[in-house]
Amino acid sequence: MPDILAPTLEQIEALAQAALDSLPETFARNVRGVLLRVEEFPDEETEREMGLESPFDILGLYRGGSIAGREGSNPSPFPDAIYLYRRPILDYWCETGEDLAHVVRHVLIHEIGHHFGLSDDDMEAIESQRPD
16 A cells, blocks of 8 residues: 555635635625634534534534624624644545545535525535535
8 A cells, every 4th residue: 555644724714715715705795704723623622512422523613603593783893713623634534535625625615604694405505506
């Protein structure tokens, strides 16, 4: 088997940025300013809050207030951020054999969907649109 290195944090971030750039403009313009972070795993606090049995149980997380539930005069005290977790994403990628760019785009859209308060059907419709 040839020596193949797993994609780095920077490479996953580049895939995530390409996925962001491929989103429909009406969707993408509303997430400008949302931080995008790629980390190896969720931190211990996140693991506890989410009740995870393993740090591999979560591929991504949206942190911040939902646009749907946010009142204009009561913004979230923390910046909105989307976290993608490299090692769990890579495990999922290896287990499923799906295209890594597709996996990253799927996780990103799912997490952005939380920002908008979208249903699973809405997120699937966005995912089904071909990237530019």
